[in-house]
Amino acid sequence: MVSNRTLNRKPGFNTWLPYLLILPAVVFLVTFLLYPMIRALINSFFNYQRTKPKQYGFIGLENYKALFQDDDLLPSLLISLKWVVVEVGLQTVIGLMAALLLNRRMKLQGVLRTVIFVPWAISGVLTGILWMLIFDDNFGLINNVFEMWGLTPRSWLGNTSLAFPSVVIAELWRGIPFLAITILAALQTIPDEVYESAKMDGANRATVLFRITLPLIKESIMYATLMRCIWAFQSVDLIMTMTNGGPLGVTTTFALYMYETSVTTGNYGYGSTLAMLSFLILIGFTIAYLKANSYGMEDN
Amino acid sequence: MKTSWKEKTINIFVIYIPLIVLVFFVVTPIFWTLSLSFKHSSDIVSEHFTILPDPFTLENYTKSWSTGRISQYFMNSAIISISAVICVTIIVILNGFALSRFRFRGKNLFMVFMLMTQMLPRIIIISPLYLLMRDLGLVDKLASCIIVEIATAIPFQTLLMKGFMSGVPKEIDEAAEIDGCTKMQTLFTVILPVIVPGILTVFSFAFINCWNEYLLPYTFLSSGSKFPLSVGLRYMITQMSIDYGGLAAGAITAIIPPLCLFGYVQRYLVSGMSAGAIKG
Numbered sequence: 186m187v188s189n190r191t192l193n194r195k196p197g198f199n200t201w202l203p204y205l206l207i208l209p210a211v212v213f214l215v216t217f218l219l220y221p222m223i224r225a226l227i228n229s230f231f232n233y234q235r236t237k238p239k240q241y242g243f244i245g246l247e248n249y250k251a252l253f254q255d256d257d258l259l260p261s262l263l264i265s266l267k268w269v270v271v272e273v274g275l276q277t278v279i280g281l282m283a284a285l286l287l288n289r290r291m292k293l294q295g296v297l298r299t300v301i302f303v304p305w306a307i308s309g310v311l312t313g314i315l316w317m318l319i320f321d322d323n324f325g326l327i328n329n330v331f332e333m334w335g336l337t338p339r340s341w342l343g344n345t346s347l348a349f350p351s352v353v354i355a356e357l358w359r360g361i362p363f364l365a366i367t368i369l370a371a372l373q374t375i376p377d378e379v380y381e382s383a384k385m386d387g388a389n390r391a392t393v394l395f396r397i398t399l400p401l402i403k404e405s406i407m408y409a410t411l412m413r414c415i416w417a418f419q420s421v422d423l424i425m426t427m428t429n430g431g432p433l434g435v436t437t438t439f440a441l442y443m444y445e446t447s448v449t450t451g452n453y454g455y456g457s458t459l460a461m462l463s464f465l466i467l468i469g470f471t472i473a474y475l476k477a478n479s480y481g482m483e484d485n
Numbered sequence: 486m487k488t489s490w491k492e493k494t495i496n497i498f499v500i501y502i503p504l505i506v507l508v509f510f511v512v513t514p515i516f517w518t519l520s521l522s523f524k525h526s527s528d529i530v531s532e533h534f535t536i537l538p539d540p541f542t543l544e545n546y547t548k549s550w551s552t553g554r555i556s557q558y559f560m561n562s563a564i565i566s567i568s569a570v571i572c573v574t575i576i577v578i579l580n581g582f583a584l585s586r587f588r589f590r591g592k593n594l595f596m597v598f599m600l601m602t603q604m605l606p607r608i609i610i611i612s613p614l615y616l617l618m619r620d621l622g623l624v625d626k627l628a629s630c631i632i633v634e635i636a637t638a639i640p641f642q643t644l645l646m647k648g649f650m651s652g653v654p655k656e657i658d659e660a661a662e663i664d665g666c667t668k669m670q671t672l673f674t675v676i677l678p679v680i681v682p683g684i685l686t687v688f689s690f691a692f693i694n695c696w697n698e699y700l701l702p703y704t705f706l707s708s709g710s711k712f713p714l715s716v717g718l719r720y721m722i723t724q725m726s727i728d729y730g731g732l733a734a735g736a737i738t739a740i741i742p743p744l745c746l747f748g749y750v751q752r753y754l755v756s757g758m759s760a761g762a763i764k765g
Contacts (some may be wrong), residue, residue, distance in 0.1 A: 207579070210639050214602050219602065222610050228612070286500060286507070302751060308739075311739055318517060326517045426719050440608050463609060
C-alpha cells in the first residue's frame with residue numbers, strides 16, 4: 186500500500202476518486218428513485234387532483250381517513266391477495282418441478298433449458314398479447330380447437346369466473362422461468378456425493394427429495410418466492426393488456442387500482458396515500474416473511 | 486448401472502411426460518402467434534380453422550412495417566433502449582470499479598441504498614415521477630423514459646458488474662500501477678479488456694429490461710409517434726377492430742431482439758441468479 190501511494194502521482198485525487206466514480210449513479214438514484222419516494226410521502230398529505238387544481242392544499246391525514254371509506258379498496262386488496270397467493274404458489278411448485286427435471290443429465294438438456302427459460306425474456310405486455318391470441322373469443326386457439334372437437338366456445342377473458350384463471354395462466358407462463366432458474370442454481374450447489382450416499386443408504390426418490398434436496402435449497406426457494414411475491418403484487422402490465430381489470434373489476438388488483446387512481450384519474454394526493462399503504466404492506470409482509478422463515482430454521 | 490424395466494416406466498411418468506407438458510405449455514403461445522402472423526387476414530377470420538398458415542404469406546409483416554406504425558415503434562424502442570443501455574453500462578463500470586477496487590467511507594451505505602432502491606416497486610413512485618417529468622418539461626419526450634430507465638437499471642447491473650470486476654485478480658492492477666498507470670488508466674487499459682464478456686452480459690441484461698419496459702413509456706408518452714413497441718402494441722388491442730395478423734406480426738417483431746440477446750445471456754442466468762443480481 187505504501188509503495189502504491191508513493192507511485193501514484195496525486196494521492197489526494199485517489200481518495201476522492203471513488204466518490205467521483207459513484208457520483209453519476211448517486212445523482213440518478215437520488216433524483217429519480219429517492220426523491221419521487223419522498224414526494225409520494227408528501228403528496229399523500231395533500232389534496233392534489235389534476236382535475237381540481239384550485240383545491241390544492243395541505244389536508245393532514247384526510248387522505249388516510251378516506252382509505253376507510255373507499256369501497257373499491259378492500260375488493261382490490263383481496264384480488265391482489267388471491268393473485269399473489271395463487272400465482273406464487275403455482276410458480277413455485279411448477280418452477281421447482283422444472284428445475285428438478287432440468288437438473289438431470291440427459292440428451293437435449295441445453296435445448297430444453299433454453300426453451301423453458303425463454304418466457305423470462307418476454308415482457309408482460311407481449312405475454313399478454315400472446316395469450317390474448319390464445320384466449321380470444323373468435324380467433325383464439327382454444328375456442329377454435331373447442332369448436333373442432335364439438336365443445337362450446339367460451340368467452341375466456343370476458344366471463345367473470347373465467348377471466349381470473351385465464352390471466353393467472355398467462356402470468357404463470359412468464360413466471361416459471363425465474364423460479365426454475367433460481368432453484369436450478371441452488372440445485373447445482375449440491376454435490377453429487379450427497380445423492381450417492383443417500384442412494385447407498387437405500388433412500389427412494391421421494392425421501393431424497395423431501396429429506397435431502399428440499400431442505401438444502403430451502404433458502405433459495407424462500408428468496409425466490411419473496412421476490413416473486415413483491416413482483417406479483419406490483420405488476421400491472423400483463424393484466425392491463427389482457428383484461429384491463431375487467432370484466433366487472435374481477436381482475437382489478439390493488440396495483441392496477443392504484444395506477445388508475447393516481448395516474449389515469451390524476452388524483453395524485455390520494456393515489457400517493459394508496460402508494461404509502463402498499464409500501465407499508467410490502468415492508469410488513471417482507472419482515473413477517475423473513476421472520477417466519479428464520480423461525481422455521483430454528484426448528485430444524 | 487442398468488436401469489430396470491420398472492424404473493424405466495416410472496421415468497416416463499415422472500420425467501418425460503412432465504417435460505413434454507412443460508415444453509408444450511411454453512411453446513404453444515409463441516407457435517400460435519407465429520402461425521397467425523403468417524396467415525392472410527381473410528384466413529384468420531374465416532370459418533375454416535387451420536393450425537398452420539395455408540397459404541403462407543408475409544403480408545402482415547410487410548403491411549405492419551410499411552403502412553402500419555410498427556417500424557416507428559421499433560425505432561423508438563431501439564432509440565430508448567440503446568441510449569439508456571449505453572449510459573447504464575458506463576455508469577455501472579465506474580460503480581463496479583469503485584466498489585471492487587476502493588475502500589471508502591460510505592461504501593456500505595451506498596450498497597444498502599442501492600439494494601433498497603432495487604426492491605422499491607416502481608408502481609409506488611410512478612405518479613411523482615410523472616409530476617417530476619412534467620416539471621422538467623420532459624413529458625411526451627423519449628428522454629423521460631431513457632433517464633428513468635437508467636436509474637432503475639443501476640442497482641442490479643452494478644451488482645452484476647461488481648461481480649465480474651472482483652473476479653479480476655488485484656495483482657494485475659498492482660503490476661500496472663508499478664508500471665506507472667494511474668487508477669483510471671488501469672481501469673481502461675488493464676481491467677476492461679479482461680471483462681469484455683461481463684460488459685456484454687450487463688449490456689444484454691439491461692437491453693432486455695429496457696426493451697420490455699412498459700409502465701414508464703405508457704405513463705410519460707402521449708403521442709403515437711413516440712410510442713415504443715410495448716406501448717404501441719398495447720394500443721393496437723384497444724382499437725375497435727383489431728388487426729390480428731398485424732398484431733401477431735408486431736408481437737413477433739418485438740420478441741426477436743430480446744430473444745437474440747437471451748441466447749447470449751442464458752449461460753449467465755443460472756450463475757447470475759445465485760448472485761442475486763437478476764430482476765424477475
